[in-house]
Each structure stands twice: as structure tokens, then as C-alpha cells.
């Protein structure tokens with residue numbers, strides 16, 4: 001997955017080297033097809049015709065053989081007539097049988113040549129009709145090479161040799177281990193997960209624990225969650241202990257908190273867990289109610305770095321500290337409960353809605369905890385990582401792979417550049433409008449309370465309309481340059497005697513009336529730059545600082561010079 005998920009790019013990539021466990025070398029029978037490895041893109045009409053009501057997923061996990069024995073009972077309502085049920089499932093997981101509304105289908109009624117499971121219905125299902133399919137399958141799920149960047153199952157072991165298993169499939173999608181609609185908009189309304197493991201191990205899951213049943217030396221953990229992201233459904237197995245507490249929300253509800261940590265990590269786990277309430281309070285104060293308060297805020301320790309699995313965030317940062325006073329990985333993944341899980345991008349082309357906001361939450365939390373020095377220090381870290389080679393938003397439907405492809409897509413800019421853009425937006429429209437725009441984006445309403453909203457989809461234009469509405473200004477020009485151009489706006493300066501002329505230049509000559517602060521001597525002047533230019537009297541020898549409070553994201557040749565130098569230095573080494 002090159003630089004896939006959620007991470008804070010380079011700084012965190014370094015930390016991978018220190019991970020304690022490594023997936024076992026294991027060869028899947030065949031590599032998954034391109035169809036399976038992709039997630040999202042244009043949705044086939046047969047899938048767009050379905051409403052996904054319920055998924056009932058059973059997994060028996062064989063840690064010794066690194067395989068699963070599984071069945072999935074999926075319930076749909078047809079929104080328009082269909083003759084086939086089209087699902088996504090890795091063809092390496094062999095199907096032993098399919099039932100439709102309780103009746104076994106002959107093997108000729110279905111095929112899965114390339115990861116697209118096509119089930120021919122005995123009769124046309126009319127609009128409004130309901131359908132329940134049970135698919136029995138199993139085998140060796142695709143093994144991640146370098147999770148979470150390259151997704152799949154991670155079959156690992158603890159230091160004392162006990163199985164420690166996790167899945168992470170954001171880049172490839174749910175079809176790596178269950179039959180699903182592998183699209184951002186393929187979320188089922190409700191998912192029940194049953195995970196059967198040896199009794200000595202635990203299997204924490206998404207949502208609420210409904211019950212645990214024992215049979216012989218096996219234990220089945222039954223979890224239930226509403227509206228999970230398709231890639232959020234996760235398998236986690238290990239010798240876990242759990243820390244639990246209730247969080248008293250400012251909104252009056254109580255939110256169960258759970259941290260499933262590896263036996264032996266108790267002291268560090270307790271320290272991390274002690275930070276959960278402050279983190280929750282930050283998000284509830286700045287953004288709004290924790291979206292899944294009636295389920296839980298959950299975290300599980302994983303043998304990979306991390307992933308935003310809804311109500312059970314994957315945490316594999318080894319309790320690392322970095323001087324900011326909080327765990328950046330945990331805070332970033334947790335931010336996705338709002339930006340990713342509550343608000344889901346309509347298409348992966350809009351993925352900046354997950355990652356730019358998700359990344360901006362770390363500097364914002366730094367400011368909340370420790371003030372401006374930490375906030376700007378964070379932003380500065382991000383600034384050095386911008387690439388500016390491809391626009392953040394293309395305007396066309398994309399697979400997740402295409403977004404991360406640095407040769408043709410925005411790649412890491414959806415994190416760092418987008419976060420810096422949000423900083424500039426905040427300076428431009430002020431805190432009140434900025435946070436109001438986020439609330440409207442996340443909850444579809446200005447006044448969210450627990451129970452008054454549901455997970456939603458949004459695209460880039462939805463957010464742009466919201467910003468116009470809450471700020472009272474037409475700000476399309478702002479996003480046209482930052483999201484739809486690759487290059488950053490450039491400020492050209494000219495001196496004629498005492499007169500300083502400033503002019504914005506954009507990649508495609510688009511207008512960019514971005515106001516600009518200029519400090520001359522002791523005075524800060526704000527130039528409106530209405531037509532993209534501004535003039536100011538600057539007597540010779542005066543102190544002159546352009547944008548003294550670092551409000552505007554723009555091209556800075558010294559940053560590029562540093563990036564080039566670093567790159568050359570790296571190559572020489």
C-alpha cells in the first residue's frame with residue numbers, strides 16, 4: 001500500500017522499523033486479483049441497486065493454519081429491480097455453498113472468476129423486494145506484507161509465543177475476508193460479528209459485546225455495530241486484557257471506554273488509557289458528540305501500526321512518546337471516528353475529507369493541550385512533507401489505490417497539504433465559521449446531540465457549499481487552488497522605491513483573492529488582495545515580514561530547496 005492509511009506519513013513510517021512483531025512468511029495460494037485488491041471506483045449498477053440492511057458474519061479463526069472458516073448471511077432490499085446479486089469476495093476463499101432465502105443454490109447459479117461474486121437469482125427481484133443470501137466460505141485470507149500500508153491479515157505472535165492476529169484492509173477493502181460491496185457507500189445498516197477462537201484468547205470486535213458462548217475449548221465472541229465503514233470490520237485475536245471505564249460526556253450521556261491490551265503491557269496501557277477522557281473531551285468540545293457513544297470508544301493493541309476501525313481503533317504505536325504530550329497515532333486514528341466513520345467520503349476521490357481533517361486534529365490537539373508553540377511546530381512538520389505534484393481532488397470517481405498512487409494521484413498530500421489548507425481556511429473565515437462548517441459536514445446539522453444524527457456520506461462539493469453558507473462568502477476560489485491545482489499559490493514581490501507590490505500567481509491563472517498580512521516596522525497591515533494584488537509603502541531599511549503569523553499556505557522556495565537537498569542526501573547514502 002505504498003504509504004497507505006492514515007498515517008502521519010514520513011515521521012511515522014520511521015516508527016515502523018521498531019515494531020516488535022512481523023507477519024509470518026506465508027504464501028497465499030494465488031495473489032488476489034486486481035479486482036480484489038482495488039476498493040471503490042465506479043460502483044456497478046447491480047450494487048448501486050441494493051440497500052444493505054444487515055450482515056451476519058461468522059468467522060472461526062485457525063491461528064495454527066492461518067485460515068478462516070466463515071459464513072456470511074447478508075440481507076438486502078432492492079432499490080431497483082435486479083436479476084443478479086453482485087458481491088465482492090477474494091476468489092482465494094473458496095465457497096462451499098450459497099443459500100438464497102433459505103434455499104440452497106446449485107453451484108452453477110454462482111461464479112467468482114476474479115473476485116466479483118455473481119449470484120444469479122432464480123427470479124427477478126423487484127424494487128422494494130428483500131433478499132437474504134448465506135455464503136459459506138473459507139481458506140487462507142490474503143496475508144498483509146506490510147500492514148497497514150499493504151493490507152490483509154497479520155498473523156503474529158506475542159513475545160511469549162501466543163497467537164496475535166489482526167486484519168487491516170482499508171487499501172484493498174472488505175472483500176479480502178468477507179463478501180461485501182467493496183465501496184465507501186457499501187455500508188450495511190447493521191453488522192453482527194461472531195468470532196470463534198481458542199478459549200485462552202480474546203476476540204474484541206466492533207460495537208457492543210452481545211455475548212460470549214463456549215463450546216469445548218472454543219469461545220465465540222458476538223459483537224454488534226451500526227453503520228460501520230466497510231473496511232472498519234476487523235478481526236482481532238490475542239491474549240488480551242481489557243481496561244474499562246465510563247466517560248461522562250458534556251452532552252449528558254455516558255460512553256463506555258475499552259482498551260484491549262496485550263497481557264504484560266499493563267503499566268503502559270494504564271497510562272495510555274488515562275489519556276482517553278481528555279482526548280474524548282477535546283473532540284466533543286471542538287467537533288461535537290462522539291458518534292458511537294451508545295456503543296463504545298474502543299482501542300485494541302495490534303501487530304500493525306494502526307487503523308481507524310470503528311469503535312475499535314487499531315493501535316500499534318508501542319506507547320511511543322514524541323514530546324507533544326499525547327500519542328499521535330492513537331489520536332489520529334481516533335479522529336477518524338468523526339472523519340471517516342461518522343462522515344464517510346462518498347467516493348475515494350473525496351478522501352481528503354477523512355485524512356486532511358484527521359491530520360489537522362493533531363496540531364489542533366497540540367494547541368488545545370499546550371498552546372501555539374506546539375501547534376505551529378506540528379504544522380511546520382507537515383509543511384516539510386508537501387509534494388504538490390497532483391491535485392488533492394480530481395473530480396472523477398477513484399479507487400483508494402489511485403488516490404495513494406504518488407505518480408498519478410495526490411498521495412500523502414491528502415494528509416499534510418489538506419491539513420495546512422484547513423489551517424489557512426480557519427485563519428480566513430475565523431474560528432466560529434470554521435468549526436461550524438466542520439460540525440455541519442460531520443453531522444449534517446449545526447446542533448448535534450447524541451441520538452440526533454446518523455453516519456453520513458459527503459463529497460468535496462458538499463463541504464464547499466457548507467463553507468460558503470456558514471461563512472457568508474463565496475470561497476470557491478480558495479478550494480479551486482488548494483484542492484484542484486497541484487501547485488501552491490505563489491506570491492510575487494516587487495519593489496519600486498518605497499512601494500512594495502505583491503501579486504498572487506496560481507498554476508492555471510485562477511483568481512486568488514487571498515488577503516495577506518504584512519508587517520512593516522511595528523505595524524501589521526492586512527492587504528485585501530481583492531484582484532490578487534496589493535501595494536504597500538515600505539520605506540527603505542524597514543523591518544518587513546510577509547504573513548508574520550503564518551496564516552497562508554503558499555509556495556516557499558526555501559522549503560523546496562530543503563526537500564531537494566534531503567532527497568539528494570538520501571540517494572547518496
Ligand SMILES: [Zn+2]
Nearest residue numbers: 005006007358
Ligand atoms: Zn488517517
